[in-house]
Amino acid sequence: MKTNFKNAFLFLSAIVLTTTSCSKDEETVSNNQEEILSIVDEQPNHLEGDCGYVDGNWSPTAVLSTTIGTSAETNFMNTQNSKIAAVWGRPAVPLRFVKDPSNPSSTFNAISYGSGKIYYGEAIYNAAKAQSSDNIVNAMILAHEFGHQLQYTYGLPSQNESTARAAELEADGMAGYYLRRPTGFNKTSFSQIAAAYEFAASIGDNCTTCPGHHGLSYQRRSAVRLGFLLGAYALNGPNFDYNFFYYYSGVLSGSYKQNAASSEYFNPEIDAYIRSHAEELRRIQSGEMSDEEYFNLN
Numbered sequence: 176m177k178t179n180f181k182n183a184f185l186f187l188s189a190i191v192l193t194t195t196s197c198s199k200d201e202e203t204v205s206n207n208q209e210e211i212l213s214i215v216d217e218q219p220n221h222l223e224g225d226c227g228y229v230d231g232n233w234s235p236t237a238v239l240s241t242t243i244g245t246s247a248e249t250n251f252m253n254t255q256n257s258k259i260a261a262v263w264g265r266p267a268v269p270l271r272f273v274k275d276p277s278n279p280s281s282t283f284n285a286i287s288y289g290s291g292k293i294y295y296g297e298a299i300y301n302a303a304k305a306q307s308s309d310n311i312v313n314a315m316i317l318a319h320e321f322g323h324q325l326q327y328t329y330g331l332p333s334q335n336e337s338t339a340r341a342a343e344l345e346a347d348g349m350a351g352y353y354l355r356r357p358t359g360f361n362k363t364s365f366s367q368i369a370a371a372y373e374f375a376a377s378i379g380d381n382c383t384t385c386p387g388h389h390g391l392s393y394q395r396r397s398a399v400r401l402g403f404l405l406g407a408y409a410l411n412g413p414n415f416d417y418n419f420f421y422y423y424s425g426v427l428s429g430s431y432k433q434n435a436a437s438s439e440y441f442n443p444e445i446d447a448y449i450r451s452h453a454e455e456l457r458r459i460q461s462g463e464m465s466d467e468e469y470f471n472l473n
């Protein structure tokens with residue numbers, strides 16, 4: 176999930192004048208809610224300490240935490256957070272966990288904020304953790320959320336659509352990229368990540384006209400596959416974006432994109448490599464490829 180913020184300074188002014196409560200007024204959903212609370216983060220003992228209020232994206236009874244599961248699990252997530260950022264040559268952003276003992280299922284979400292932080296729900300963490308012993312699904316979800324941080328930083332995705340699909344599919348691709356990188360999760364075979372990825376696809380959506388549309392399940396599969404393929408090369412955010420959409424736009428339209436090689440990011444070696452997988456990507460996103468074949472891709 177991705178949230179944007181605008182006019183933050185207007186709201187910063189407002190919060191200075193209304194620092195007293197967890198009132199419903201402050202829960203009024205606005206695109207700026209998370210930006211208000213990021214300032215709160217820099218002022219300890221304010222709202223979150225007084226009444227547990229996180230922000231309008233979470234339930235009123237949710238609380239923030241710096242831990243998740245055992246200390247080893249907390250260390251795992253914090254380590255992943257650092258490694259994901261390092262793979263992209265970026266500083267890590269603050270990672271907090273959201274818990275709600277009185278309404279546990281309400282925390283089945285992870286949010287990347289435009290103010291530069293990631294809030295990660297306990298319920299989605301636990302569900303993802305149950306998928307595999309190496310906790311790869313949580314690493315992937317976190318990598319997806321950090322992908323949104325790259326988008327905030329660099330003004331990506333370069334391709335705009337009427338829904339969030341382009342941004343979400345690119346974040347899926349960035350997650351697939353991270354799972355392959357040697358200094359990332361270092362999974363050299365796609366079959367090692369495909370089954371885990373299905374968890375994220377399973378919580379996707381088929382509402383192609385909804386503003387928050389994440390892409391069809393098959394498209395998400397194809398996006399993570401393309402990201403994984405691009406993981407054979409060291410790319411920064413803008414470079415990844417160029418390559419991702421150079422190929423993905425063609426895949427979505429059912430053809431290899433014959434584009435002028437005019438960008439500084441165009442790399443003949445990458446082009447030859449991805450071109451050799453273009454038909455495969457097309458078959459994934461069209462739904463022609465079987466689960467078995469997908470799970471066993473190299």
Ligand SMILES: [Zn+2]
Pocket residue numbers: 176177319320323343346
């Ligand atoms: Zn997302």
